[in-house]
Amino acid sequence: MCIFCKIAAGEIPTHFLYESEKVVAFKDLNPEAPSHVLVIPREHFENAAELAAVDSATLSELFGAARTIATFLGLDGYRIVFNTGASAGQSVFHAHLHLLGGRAFAWPPG
Ligand code: AMP
Numbered sequence: 001m002c003i004f005c006k007i008a009a010g011e012i013p014t015h016f017l018y019e020s021e022k023v024v025a026f027k028d029l030n031p032e033a034p035s036h037v038l039v040i041p042r043e044h045f046e047n048a049a050e051l052a053a054v055d056s057a058t059l060s061e062l063f064g065a066a067r068t069i070a071t072f073l074g075l076d077g078y079r080i081v082f083n084t085g086a087s088a089g090q091s092v093f094h095a096h097l098h099l100l101g102g103r104a105f106a107w108p109p110g
Pocket of ligand 1: 027028029030031038083089090092093
């Protein structure tokens, strides 16, 4: 079982900022911004592309959860990132949405 499957299943004690039947959200272990939250499907998909192909409703729910969390955290602007594939920086191969906020962000991203 992958690390995010274990978190979603409650095998690794984790505070969920948001949870539903399909998705959970928790703080990133190594935050890249004052607010850095990961929103993941409970079910295992390798990345966002696979999730989009198989279960677009849950992909949509990740965005809805991110919106709810951003409002809860009082973020006036934020960035959503899906690193998809190792060349894009993906290091955990269980689909996850990064919600980043609390600072200014440069464009283009590195
Ligand atoms: P990515 O590089 O897009 O695959 O993002 C994976 C993210 O997961 C990184 O930002 C890590 O800091 C984060 N991460 C890895 N393990 C954990 C964990 N056990 N709890 C919370 N965040 C984690």
